[in-house]
Amino acid sequence: MLGFLTARRAGLDDPLRLRRAESTRRVLGLQLNPDRDVDRIHGNGINAIDIEAVEGRYMLSGGADGVIVIYDLENFSGKLQYTCKAVCTIGRSSRYVHKFSVETVQWYPYDTGMFVSSSFDKTMKVWDTETLKPAEVFQFEGNVYCHHLSPIARKHSLIAVGTTNPKIQLCDLKSGSRIHILQGHRAEVLSVRWSPRYEHILATASADSKVKVWDVRRASGSLFTLDQHNGDKSKASSEAVNTAHNGRVNGLCFTGDGLYLLTTGTDDRMRLWNSATGENTLVNYGKVCNESRKRLQFTVSRGCSPEFVFVPCGSSVAVYTLHTGELVTMLRGHYNNVDCCEFHPDYQVSSSDLSPNSQEWFVPRMLTVTLLDSLCSSYFCFISSALQ
Amino acid sequence: MSRKRALISDAFNLKKRRNGTEQFGATAAEEGPADIKSSLEYLMTLFPRKLFNDALPQIVLKHQLYSIHSDRTLVDKELNKMRERGDLLMFQLGFDAEAFGLVFTSDYKAKVLVGEEGKTTQTTVERFLEKVVTVCTDLSFTKDKMLKEFLFTDSEITQLVKSGVLTVRDAGSWWLSIPNSGKFTKYFIKGRKAVLNMVKKSKYGEVLKAEIEERRTNSQVKFHMKYHIHDIVGAELVESIPTTSGTLLRFVDS
Numbered sequence: 229m230l231g232f233l234t235a236r237r238a239g240l241d242d243p244l245r246l247r248r249a250e251s252t253r254r255v256l257g258l259q260l261n262p263d264r265d266v267d268r269i270h271g272n273g274i275n276a277i278d279i280e281a282v283e284g285r286y287m288l289s290g291g292a293d294g295v296i297v298i299y300d301l302e303n304f305s306g307k308l309q310y311t312c313k314a315v316c317t318i319g320r321s322s323r324y325v326h327k328f329s330v331e332t333v334q335w336y337p338y339d340t341g342m343f344v345s346s347s348f349d350k351t352m353k354v355w356d357t358e359t360l361k362p363a364e365v366f367q368f369e370g371n372v373y374c375h376h377l378s379p380i381a382r383k384h385s386l387i388a389v390g391t392t393n394p395k396i397q398l399c400d401l402k403s404g405s406r407i408h409i410l411q412g413h414r415a416e417v418l419s420v421r422w423s424p425r426y427e428h429i430l431a432t433a434s435a436d437s438k439v440k441v442w443d444v445r446r447a448s449g450s451l452f453t454l455d456q457h458n459g460d461k462s463k464a465s466s467e468a469v470n471t472a473h474n475g476r477v478n479g480l481c482f483t484g485d486g487l488y489l490l491t492t493g494t495d496d497r498m499r500l501w502n503s504a505t506g507e508n509t510l511v512n513y514g515k516v517c518n519e520s521r522k523r524l525q526f527t528v529s530r531g532c533s534p535e536f537v538f539v540p541c542g543s544s545v546a547v548y549t550l551h552t553g554e555l556v557t558m559l560r561g562h563y564n565n566v567d568c569c570e571f572h573p574d575y576q577v578s579s580s581d582l583s584p585n586s587q588e589w590f591v592p593r594m595l596t597v598t599l600l601d602s603l604c605s606s607y608f609c610f611i612s613s614a615l616q
Numbered sequence: 617m618s619r620k621r622a623l624i625s626d627a628f629n630l631k632k633r634r635n636g637t638e639q640f641g642a643t644a645a646e647e648g649p650a651d652i653k654s655s656l657e658y659l660m661t662l663f664p665r666k667l668f669n670d671a672l673p674q675i676v677l678k679h680q681l682y683s684i685h686s687d688r689t690l691v692d693k694e695l696n697k698m699r700e701r702g703d704l705l706m707f708q709l710g711f712d713a714e715a716f717g718l719v720f721t722s723d724y725k726a727k728v729l730v731g732e733e734g735k736t737t738q739t740t741v742e743r744f745l746e747k748v749v750t751v752c753t754d755l756s757f758t759k760d761k762m763l764k765e766f767l768f769t770d771s772e773i774t775q776l777v778k779s780g781v782l783t784v785r786d787a788g789s790w791w792l793s794i795p796n797s798g799k800f801t802k803y804f805i806k807g808r809k810a811v812l813n814m815v816k817k818s819k820y821g822e823v824l825k826a827e828i829e830e831r832r833t834n835s836q837v838k839f840h841m842k843y844h845i846h847d848i849v850g851a852e853l854v855e856s857i858p859t860t861s862g863t864l865l866r867f868v869d870s
Contacts, residue, residue, distance in 0.1 A: 232627070249624045256628055460754070474713055512688035515852040533624040553689045 229253065252532040258547070258559055267314040269297045272329075276525060278343075280335040281379060286315065290330030290345055295319050298357070316360060324362050326351065331372060331522065337379045344387060346372040352389060354401065366399050366406060370416070374523045377401075378422035386444065388430050390417030390523075396432055398444060410442050412450050418478045419523045423503065425486025431503070433477035438470065439491050441506060452506040454491070456499060473497060478523055481537075483550065484530035490537060490550075492526065494518050498539065500550065511553040517541045652694040655684045656704075656718065662843040667803070671731060671796055673723035678706070678716040679850035680843075699753045708755050708791050710783070711805055715851075719794065721749070728781065731795055737775040744768070744776055749792070759788040803838045808853075810836035811844040815854055815867045822866035825856075 232249045235241035270291040277289045279301070287299045296318040303310045318325050327349035336342035342363070346352040348371045353362040370392030377387050385401040386408070396417055398408035415436035423429035429451075430442045440450035454472040473493025481490045482503065489503045498516040500509045516539055518524060526539040528550065535550040538559075545559040656676060663674040681691050695718070698704040705724055707717040725745055732738040748757070748766055762768045768776070773790075776782045780795025794800075814831065815823050829841050837844065845865070849856045854865040 229627075245624065249627060252624055252628055510689070510692060512682075512692050514682070514688055552687060554687060 248531060248533045251529070252534070255529055255532050255536050255547070256556070258557075260559070263309045264303075265311040266299055267297075267311055269314050269317055269319075270295055275329055275331055275522075276333045278334050280340050281337055282339060286335075286340055287312075288333045288335060288343055288345075290333040290347075292329040293320065294326035294328060294330055294347060294349070296326075296330060296333060296345055296355075316357075318355070318360055322360065324353070324360075326353070332374045332376075334375065334377055337377055337381075344375060344377060346375045346389065348372070350391075352387070352399070364401075364404060368397070369393060373417065374419050376420050376422055378427050379424055381422070381427040383427060384444075388420040388422065388432070390420045390432060390434075392416040394434065394436075396420060396430075396442075408444070410444070410450070412440050412442075413438065415476075418476065419480040421480040421482055421489075423486045424482050424484065425503075429503075431480055431482070431489055433472070433480045433491060435476040435478075436471075437473050437475060437477060437493070439472040439477050439480070439489075439501075441489075441503070454489075454499075454501050454506050454508070456508050458508050458510075472499065472501075478518065478520055479526050479539075481526055481528055483528050483535060488550070490526070490528065492516060492518050492524055492539065494520075498537070498548075509551075511551060513537075513548050513553040514555065516546065516548075652681065652685065652691060653698070655681060659684075659843070659846065660720070662840045662846075664839055664843075667838055668796070668799060671727065672794065672800055673719045673727040675707075675717045675719055675794065675797070675800060677709075677847055677850070678718055679714070680846040681850065683846045683849035683856070702750060705749065705792070706753075706755060707793055709797075709801060710791070711801055712851075716755075717794070717797075724794070725749070728795060732779060735779065737779040740768075740772045740775045741779050741781055744781060754792070756785050756789055756791045757782070762790075804847075807837040807839050807844050808847060810834060811841070812848060812853060812867070815848075815865055820866075821869075822857075822864055824859075824861060825863040825865055828865065 229249065232241065232246045236243060236246040270289065270293065272292040274289050274291050277287060279287045285300060285302050287301055289297050289299070291297070298315045298317070299312045300315050301312050303312075326345065326347035328347055330345050330347045333343060333345045336344070341357050342354060343357060344352065344354050350368045350371060352366040352368070352372055352375055354364040354366075355361070356363050366389070368389065368391050373390045373392070375387050375389045378384070386398045387401060388410075389397045389399060391397070394411075394413040394415055394417065396410040396413070397406050398410065399406045400408070410430070410432070413432065413434040413436055415434050417432055417434045419433040421431050423431065428444050430444055431439060432442065433439045439454040441452055441454070442450045453470050455470045456472055456474075457469075472491050473495050474497075475494035477491055477493045479490075479492035479498075482488070483490070487503055488509070489501045490498060491501065492498045496515045496518055498513045500511045501507065502509060524540065526537065529536040529538070534552075536556065537548045537550055539546045539548065541558070543560070547556045547559060548554065549556055659676040659680050660674040663676065665672075665674065678695065681695075682688050685691050695704065695706070699706060703721055705719050705721050707719065709715045709717045728741060728745060732741050744766075759773075762773055763770075773782070777784065777790065780793065780797075782790040783793040785791045810833075811828075814828060815821065825845060829845065831841070833841060848854045849865065853868060855868050857864040857866060
């Protein structure tokens with residue numbers, strides 16, 4: 229590390245290099261942090277978490293009881309031992325709370341004035357953070373498994389919604405219309421994700437084992453379907469043609485630069501795809517335990533070299549190197565099954581636990597932050613959420 | 617290739633060196649490409665030829681290699697290279713979508729030809745081996761391909777199925793297969809179940825690898841114990857945990 233610091237100071241190295249080196253060092257040193265904790269508001273499990281992109285300060289969490297909580301992750305107390313406080317809650321007593329479990333929550337990508345949540349009560353609500361009242365409610369016919377707003381969209385403000393209906397609905401935030409439908413899947417859509425590179429590219433994963441990539445500007449169907457055998461029809465039985473997995477596909481995640489797409493399926497496999505061509509890069513991660521009947525929220529690191537994938541695996545989080553498929557470590561600390569992980573370049577991955585007792589943070593042991601000037605933030609936290 | 621500056625990942629030496637388990641018989645953790653061939657050959661020696669009266673070529677399963685080498689992607693790449701060179705053949709064994717059998721091409725050809733001695737299907741099989749197996753690396757063939765590309769007639773295809781070189785996959789397509797491999801599959805599945813039960817029934821569902829290799833096998837297990845151990849570790853049916861007393865195999869409840 230000192231080599232990197234000296235090189236940076238002398239101007240031999242790009243500042244980004246030191247940042248990447250420090251990020252990688254921290255990811256490799258991730259451990260459960262005994263000092264940091266998060267307020268326990270949820271009575272049941274936590275299904276989804278999201279950390280806002282602007283400051284990385286506020287975290288949203290959606291629980292199995294329909295409760296949504298916003299936490300402030302910053303520690304201004306000066307003490308090491310700190311519990312992140314809940315800033316506000318939409319609890320069971322609120323008139324507008326979701327009736328059943330909240331499956332996905334997402335901050336509005338540009339500021340924290342708004343967030344969107346979707347739930348098994350067949351609605352998706354767009355909330356005003358100030359008043360904690362829904363500004364808009366979208367009704368659907370089936371349980372809403374997931375939704376996603378594009379993090380980079382400038383020309384559109386569409387929310388892609390995956391429900392038990394095989395058709396993917398695109399709801400427009402500006403006009404409130406939902407006439408745009410993407411047809412092509414044959415079973416319920418478990419996960420949708422916009423590309424972080426192109427604002428019109430959307431990837432969707434469904435229980436019919438297929439993953440389709442769409443350009444929403446196109447009138448006709450999907451751009452392509454991911455094929456795990458890369459067109460080699462001889463490898464598997466004929467039913468498995470053009471499928472991304474041999475089971476339901478329930479997790480989707482783009483890498484930070486949007487060049488690769490990761491998918492996980494109930495066949496206990498995770499696959500890395502080239503997002504431009506749809507080619508399976510054939511990186512072998514081994515058995516990635518996946519028993520989730522709903523969406524699996526996993527995440528990829530951003531700003532490290534090499535990149536890491538954090539996948540909830542039973543009651544721990546498995547960390548794999550993205551391009552070689554090597555299992556780096558298992559992060560243990562939760563008491564129940566982990567449900568979702570979120571990565572933050574300054575804070576580490578948060579994962580949420582569905583059991584009411586644990587929301588813990590993983591922080592690397594060494595906090596030698598003071599040496600670095602404006603490059604890196606002060607600490608990494610790994611919040612794991614687990615499923616009951 | 618000389619680099620002016622080192623890669624960031626090199627600074628953290630991501631390849632963790634495992635200490636303490638090497639002396640208990642596990643092969644060294646070197647990841648050079650040549651070692652995959654030698655691990656293949658080592659695994660082939662574990663295959664019991666006498667059990668099948670030498671009628672079968674030595675078969676190794678692809679995931680057995682994963683238990684020896686930690687980098688699976690590298691293993692896959694090397695195997696593909698060997699298949700493209702024509703040294704290695706891969707078969708879909710049928711009992712598991714992910715279980716692929718590997719056989720050296722020379723072994724396979726020799727055994728098949730020996731098995732075909734004196735049968736009416738001999739010429740067709742010879743032609744098949746020469747034209748198709750040497751050229752094409754596919755695991756299965758469709759009727760179209762057989763008729764048009766390789767110019768086999770329907771009756772010839774029936775002969776190939778009869779001789780065991782092709783197995784029915786579904787209407788109009790066939791898997792490439794090893795003749796008389798039914799016995800292999802039967803003994804293999806039985807043996808795998810028996811070994812897994814041995815691990816499961818041990819106290820706490822775990823057993824030291826060195827200890828289970830020494831155990832007396834019952835009549836269900838016809839193969840070498842090490843063959844089965846590599847199989848269950850590579851298929852991740854048991855977790856392989858390095859401990860101070862050697863590698864521990866813990867049954868994975870899934």
